[in-house]
Amino acid sequence: MFKKILPSIIFVIIVVVIALVITFAFFTDENSQSASTQNTYSVEKETLNSNIPSSSNNVSYTLAEVAKHNKSTDCWTTINGGVYNVTPWIEKHPGGSEAIISLCGIDGSLAFNGQHGGQENPQKALASFKIGTLDK
């Protein structure tokens, strides 16, 4: 039995080792590059949000105001009472840009909670785009 599965075990070990080698050989330099990309991204985000008052939590927007930002180049959405400028996230969303574009200018609570409800990391990612709260 063990003799039969031994080649498979060796194969799996070899592939995992190759994956580790690829990670550290080809992406170590890119780590710093990606980190700088992330920094650039943060700067871009700050630039994008620079027109918006800095104390985002104190700023409130009406749904009508959010609705004006309904393009992929200027995309705001409201989720669970918060207002978010998710324009920089459109091209970076792992689930595809369409999922974010479909929320531009509207209340995206249902879609977000349906996909990411209860997940810590998407909540964290979303929080970084907060520009204010929804005026009810």
Added chain:
Amino acid sequence: MPKISLKELAPIILRTALSLVFLWFGTQQLINSSAWVNFVPDFAISMSGLSALTLVHFNGAFEVLFGLCLITGFFTRASALVLGVHLLGISLSLGFSAIAIRDFGLSMATIAIFFYGIDKCTLDMLYLRHYKGTSNFS
């Protein structure tokens, strides 16, 4: 040209389609890594001692390599088992959500490939035919 019945075609379609899923997500993690960093669970970072970005790269390379093995049918069963268990782990770590249910379904489909074994269009089958003179293997 060898005849392939619909019954024989089913596992080929399943294996190819699932391989493409792993290849797509794997390459996305390699070329657009920063977008995936937020999805790395905290326990993986604390347990491995690696940065979230390195974990994304490793996961991407892992999925691409095993995805290539699965699509070509090289160590089909081993590749399917590893990818299936890997995705099952991811789906369980996501809690109860739409993505977790989708990943659970995909992981079960991948494990089904493991249970089925090798199909007609795999390198494993080619090897068996040429070097062992048999195609009766699962």
